[in-house]
Amino acid sequence: MGSGGQGVHRLRRGIAVNALGHCHPKLVDALTTQANKLWHLSNVYTNEPALNLARELVSRTFADKVYFCSSGGEANEAAFKLARRWAFDNFGERKHKIISFKQGFHGRTLFTVSVGGQPKYSEGFGPVPGGIHHARFNDLDSVRELIDDDTCAVVVEPIQGEGGVTPATPEFLQGLRELCDRHQALLVVDEVQSGVGRSGKLYTYMHYGVIPDILTSAKALGGGFPIGAMLTTDRVAPSLAVGTHGSTYGGNALACAVGLAALTTIDTSEVLEGVERRHALFREHLDVINRKYGVFKEIRGMGLLIGAEMSDAYEGKARDILPLALEEGLMALVAGPNVLRMAPSLVIPEADIQEGMARLELAIERLVSASE
Ligand SMILES: *Cc1c(COP(=O)(O)O)cnc(C)c1O
Numbered sequence: 001m002g003s004g005g006q007g008v009h010r011l012r013r014g015i016a017v018n019a020l021g022h023c024h025p026k027l028v029d030a031l032t033t034q035a036n037k038l039w040h041l042s043n044v045y046t047n048e049p050a051l052n053l054a055r056e057l058v059s060r061t062f063a064d065k066v067y068f069c070s071s072g073g074e075a076n077e078a079a080f081k082l083a084r085r086w087a088f089d090n091f092g093e094r095k096h097k098i099i100s101f102k103q104g105f106h107g108r109t110l111f112t113v114s115v116g117g118q119p120k121y122s123e124g125f126g127p128v129p130g131g132i133h134h135a136r137f138n139d140l141d142s143v144r145e146l147i148d149d150d151t152c153a154v155v156v157e158p159i160q161g162e163g164g165v166t167p168a169t170p171e172f173l174q175g176l177r178e179l180c181d182r183h184q185a186l187l188v189v190d191e192v193q194s195g196v197g198r199s200g201k202l203y204t205y206m207h208y209g210v211i212p213d214i215l216t217s218a219k220a221l222g223g224g225f226p227i228g229a230m231l232t233t234d235r236v237a238p239s240l241a242v243g244t245h246g247s248t249y250g251g252n253a254l255a256c257a258v259g260l261a262a263l264t265t266i267d268t269s270e271v272l273e274g275v276e277r278r279h280a281l282f283r284e285h286l287d288v289i290n291r292k293y294g295v296f297k298e299i300r301g302m303g304l305l306i307g308a309e310m311s312d313a314y315e316g317k318a319r320d321i322l323p324l325a326l327e328e329g330l331m332a333l334v335a336g337p338n339v340l341r342m343a344p345s346l347v348i349p350e351a352d353i354q355e356g357m358a359r360l361e362l363a364i365e366r367l368v369s370a371s372e
Helices: 025-035 048-060 072-091 110-115 140-144 170-182 253-266 269-293 318-327 350-371
Strands: 065-069 097-101 132-135 151-156 186-190 214-217 228-232 296-302 305-310 339-342
Touching: 025 253, 048 065, 048 228, 048 253, 065 072, 072 097, 072 110, 072 151, 072 186, 072 214, 072 228, 140 170, 151 170, 170 186, 253 269, 269 296, 269 305, 269 350, 318 339, 318 350
Parallel strands: 097 132, 097 151, 151 186, 186 214
Antiparallel strands: 065 228, 214 228, 296 305, 305 339
C-alpha cells in the first residue's frame, strides 16, 4: 500500500483493524521489544503482557475478568459458551435460549454464524446449534415477543457493522438491559468492530449508559496483530473455570504486548476527541458529495465507523463504487449491498480525509454518469 497521497489511498484500514494505521511506532516498539524477551508460554502459565493488558482492560471498563484468544469469532464463541454455562450452573439446562438480531454478525464458527442473523453465512453447514432466535434490531417489541425466563443471553452489536453500520438507539439498548434484568438473562455486547475507540469512546456501550454482562473485543485491540478478548464480571466469570474452555494462543505474549500499546495509545482524550473531529469532517464531505449527486439516502454511524446508505435511485449499487474508487486510488468497503462503509485509522491525517473524499467524489461522479 502506498504512503501519503501516493498510490492506493487508505480510507479503509484492514476492516476496522488497523486503528493506528500501519506500523505505528508505539506498536512496532511494543512488538519488537517483546519479541526480544518472550513470545509464548503454554497457557498453563500466564505472562506479564497478558496480566498488564487484562489489568488495563479491567480498570478502563465494567469488567472484572478477561479471557484472551486470537480473533473476534473466538471471543464470541467463548461469550456464548459462557452465557450457556452460567445459566446451566445457576438455573439448569432449560435456560439456554439465545436471542440475537437479524443482520447481526458475530464471526464464522458454526456457533457464531448461527447466532449471527445473516442466513447466507450458515447456509449449507447445518445442522446448526439450536435454541437461537433472531429478533429485529432496534425493535424492542420483537425482543419482548421472544424473551422469557428460559433465555440465557441477548447478544447485540451496539453498532451493527457488517449489517449496514446501524447504531442502536439509546431506548433499544437500555430496553434490552431492562428485559435481560427482568428475565435474569445476560446482556452480551459484541464490540469486535465497534470497540477500542472506533465510536469515539473506548467502547461503544459507554455512550449509552448501559452496562453489559459480557463484552467481546478484537480487531482494533491488536492494531493488526491477531488478538481477541472476552470481558465479564465476577458474577458470571466463575462458570468458565479452568478446564471448561481455553485456547492455546490465548494470552500470547506478543499479542498482548501489542494490544496493551494499542489500548493505551487509543484510550486517550487526544485520540478519542480526534475521532469525533474526523467524524464531523467525513460528514461534511459526504454531505457536500450528496448535495451534488443525491446518491445517499442516509449518512450514519458513530466516530470513525461511518455508513452511507444508497438512495432509492442507486439501490443495491454500493458495491459498484468499490472498483471505481480503487481506480481512483481509494480503498473503501461496503456493509451489505446498500451501504458504503468507511472505517479508517483513528489517527488518519485530516489532509488524507480531504484527499480520500476528493477521490470518492470522482468515483461517485463516474457511477452517476454511468447510470445516466
Ligand atoms: C469481524 C467481526 C467478528 C469476527 O471477528 P474475526 O476476528 O473475523 O473472527 C465478530 N463480530 C463482529 C461485530 C465483527 O465485526
